[in-house]
Amino acid sequence: FYGxxxxxxxxxxxxxAQTILRTPKGEILDFIRQExxxxxxxxxxxxxxxxxxxxxxxxxxxxxxLARTYFYEQKCDWAMVEKLTGNxxxxxxxxxxxxxxxxxxxxxxxENEYNQxxxxxRAFVPNFITWSDIQDMIPLSRDGRVIDRxxxxxxxxxxxxxxxxxxxxxxxxxDPA
Numbered sequence: 001f002y003g004x005x006x007x008x009x010x011x012x013x014x015x016x017a018q019t020i021l022r023t024p025k026g027e028i029l030d031f032i033r034q035e036x037x038x039x040x041x042x043x044x045x046x047x048x049x050x051x052x053x054x055x056x057x058x059x060x061x062x063x064x065x066l067a068r069t070y071f072y073e074q075k076c077d078w079a080m081v082e083k084l085t086g087n088x089x090x091x092x093x094x095x096x097x098x099x100x101x102x103x104x105x106x107x108x109x110x111e112n113e114y115n116q117x118x119x120x121x122r123a124f125v126p127n128f129i130t131w132s133d134i135q136d137m138i139p140l141s142r143d144g145r146v147i148d149r150x151x152x153x154x155x156x157x158x159x160x161x162x163x164x165x166x167x168x169x170x171x172x173x174x175d176p177a
Contacts, residue, residue, distance in 0.1 A: 057120070
């Protein structure tokens with residue numbers, strides 16, 4: 001979202017912060033991708049985590065984040081996204097075991113937290129992490145939202161109606177009012 005930004009790999013002083021220049025976005029992405037590729041080998045698989053370690057980063061989560069770096073490029077590298085996400089889908093066991101959860105509605109129920117569809121999850125912990133404090137980090141100039149707890153109209157319009165049609169298909173029961 002931000003393009004070229006100041007970037008550094010070591011601690012800097014307040015004086016350094018005044019003089020550091022912007023680093024090209026591509027160089028930063030290369031660094032992030034290299035770091036993710038290197039850490040994948042050292043991370044545990046989802047299947048190897050103890051219950052007390054749920055929510056920690058895993059091989060599968062790092063692979064997914066690596067795929068996202070290609071997906072969110074201005075010109076998406078679909079071949080690389082397909083290859084990396086294919087690793088999660090087709091190489092079951094190497095990065096952890098994942099599968100679709102049988103109930104879409106159930107994905108959002110507390111008792112189904114850390115189900116087989118979850119690749120990376122940030123758990124709700126009462127008095128420690130509260131969803132009411134979530135902030136949107138995308139700048140308004142890049143279509144960031146001011147209201148961060150309401151779905152966008154685009155998201156709502158992409159759901160199927162009760163009878164299984166999209167809102168613009170003939171035979172739909174959608175009422176825009």
